[in-house]
Amino acid sequence: MKVAAHPTEGGLARLALTAVALLFLAGFLFVPLAAVFGEALGAGVRAYWAALVDADAVAALRLTALAALIAVPLNTAFGVAAAWAIARFEFPGRGVLITLIDLPFAVSPVVSGLVLVLVFGAQGFVGPWLAERGIRIIFAVPGIILATLFVTVPFVARELIPVMQEQGSEEEQAALALGASGWQMFRRVTLPNIRWGLLYGVVLLNARAIGEFGAVSIVSGHIRGQTNTAPLHVEILYNEYNFPAAFAVASVLALMALVTLAAKAFLGRQRRG
Amino acid sequence: MKRPTPRRRHVLPGFGLALGVTLTYVCLVVLLPLSGLAWRARSLTLEQFGGAVLSERTLAAAGLTFGASAIAAGINAVFGLLVAWVLVRYRFPGRRLVDACVDLPFALPTSVAGIALTAVYSPNAWLGRHLAGMGAQVAFTRLGVVVALTFIGLPFVVRAVQPVLEDLDPEVEDAAASLGANRWETFRRVMVPSILPALLTGATLAFARALGEYGSVIFISGNLPLQTEVVPLLIVARLEQFDYAGATAIAAVMLAAAFVLLLTVNALQGWSRRRGALA
Numbered sequence: 001m002k003v004a005a006h007p008t009e010g011g012l013a014r015l016a017l018t019a020v021a022l023l024f025l026a027g028f029l030f031v032p033l034a035a036v037f038g039e040a041l042g043a044g045v046r047a048y049w050a051a052l053v054d055a056d057a058v059a060a061l062r063l064t065a066l067a068a069l070i071a072v073p074l075n076t077a078f079g080v081a082a083a084w085a086i087a088r089f090e091f092p093g094r095g096v097l098i099t100l101i102d103l104p105f106a107v108s109p110v111v112s113g114l115v116l117v118l119v120f121g122a123q124g125f126v127g128p129w130l131a132e133r134g135i136r137i138i139f140a141v142p143g144i145i146l147a148t149l150f151v152t153v154p155f156v157a158r159e160l161i162p163v164m165q166e167q168g169s170e171e172e173q174a175a176l177a178l179g180a181s182g183w184q185m186f187r188r189v190t191l192p193n194i195r196w197g198l199l200y201g202v203v204l205l206n207a208r209a210i211g212e213f214g215a216v217s218i219v220s221g222h223i224r225g226q227t228n229t230a231p232l233h234v235e236i237l238y239n240e241y242n243f244p245a246a247f248a249v250a251s252v253l254a255l256m257a258l259v260t261l262a263a264k265a266f267l268g269r270q271r272r273g
Numbered sequence: 274m275k276r277p278t279p280r281r282r283h284v285l286p287g288f289g290l291a292l293g294v295t296l297t298y299v300c301l302v303v304l305l306p307l308s309g310l311a312w313r314a315r316s317l318t319l320e321q322f323g324g325a326v327l328s329e330r331t332l333a334a335a336g337l338t339f340g341a342s343a344i345a346a347g348i349n350a351v352f353g354l355l356v357a358w359v360l361v362r363y364r365f366p367g368r369r370l371v372d373a374c375v376d377l378p379f380a381l382p383t384s385v386a387g388i389a390l391t392a393v394y395s396p397n398a399w400l401g402r403h404l405a406g407m408g409a410q411v412a413f414t415r416l417g418v419v420v421a422l423t424f425i426g427l428p429f430v431v432r433a434v435q436p437v438l439e440d441l442d443p444e445v446e447d448a449a450a451s452l453g454a455n456r457w458e459t460f461r462r463v464m465v466p467s468i469l470p471a472l473l474t475g476a477t478l479a480f481a482r483a484l485g486e487y488g489s490v491i492f493i494s495g496n497l498p499l500q501t502e503v504v505p506l507l508i509v510a511r512l513e514q515f516d517y518a519g520a521t522a523i524a525a526v527m528l529a530a531a532f533v534l535l536l537t538v539n540a541l542q543g544w545s546r547r548r549g550a551l552a
Binding site: 008009013014017018020021022024025027028029030031032033035036039077078081082084085086088089091097099100101102103104106107108109110111112114115116117118119123124125146149150153169172173176182185186204207210211212213214217218230231232234235238246247250253254257258260261262264265 | 285286287288290291292294295296298299302303304305306307308309310312313352355356358359360362363365369371372373374375376377378379380381382383384385386388389390392393398400420423424427456481484485486487488492504505506508509512517520521524527528531532534535539
């Protein structure tokens, strides 16, 4: 095969276009990201460490971890089930179901939080009934978990549906023809085939579960040490003008975001094979 | 109800279980909360609804939100296409790192993004001071809202356009060049038509995301009613005043807008696919 010299821009134009693109990314991504770490460490390493081991900060990080630990497995299991039903079968209402699964992506986080208040709040649909039985959801931990669940519903299903559709069901059919049971087929054929797509979806789901702010903010009540997640704690510290502490907690979340990006890039490459 | 029809010869197992789990979960986690909005909206009178949606403060917030979102989507359409172009076509050191970083706005919690942008663009900061010196104060103005919304929508256009650029057949450019077109003409006449559906999809997604954005905006905008207050913040303000009727009415309109945009994106993606099939 001969290497064809396709037309391209001149050297100077390339340089100029690359420079403008990088400058744009610098202004919107790199400089703000660097600013998080700069501001966090600006008051010295001692202050940075003190801000991180502060009891309220630790409690906030712990609550964020709890919400993610509940939302990630539940929405992963849901995503696999939904993708199996949608990618492998035709049934009436399939399009509507896909739209419903996508909806939490399209809705403002603020509206997501508001609807939970309207259902479970003191004035809400089932709120008074629950309150009589001593169950608090809004301004308590269950509300935070429900909000996290709501906003992260689509991630795994969205990744898996196209992956499964593209792969088709030949290998699964072959496994069945060879006498595999449904679960054997799922464990030995389906799961290995979708593993990179699945992990990719889980990484994105986890990042959003950790980082959700708007929806959680509305249902949280902002009680320090109790119903305060890490992204909310950043806001509280910032609004108290405790900037070094706010950026210290923010830097932990930024580090997690960087780990997410690295995992995403790695999994993306694995998927393309 | 019609029996489900599997696409191929064998009947795959697990349809009942998978669909049962899916429907139950969607009803509990998505539909039940959304029904709360419908239930509350039904008890609103027309006056309450109109009063909340058409008040001066709401209209000002809506003007800012839709305007700033459109400007941010426009900026992202132009610069997102440029970034995708540079990442796909050119080779430079650190390219893969830059490529991975494009998704930062998806991965970074919005409150962290908000304080980071404010730290960079506030008049106390180096960059913010120089921009303010040139007459462009960013933080605590409407410009700040545009900056935050541009940040939050940045990955959409890049990620929508990138695969299309990668699949673009260089032969077409060869043909255009051999017919005497210069680079710019080739780009405008030959490449833009192929990229356009993906570009519009990305820009619409960025616009939709910007409309609902809360976390990254509230730090950098001044949050002044009638001036720098966006609609999501107004909903929060209504809620904090226990004005559930007002919050519900505005949220219902935002939900309808989100729904329309979701359908627009689906239509654009269908167009994209048909374009891809032709190419």
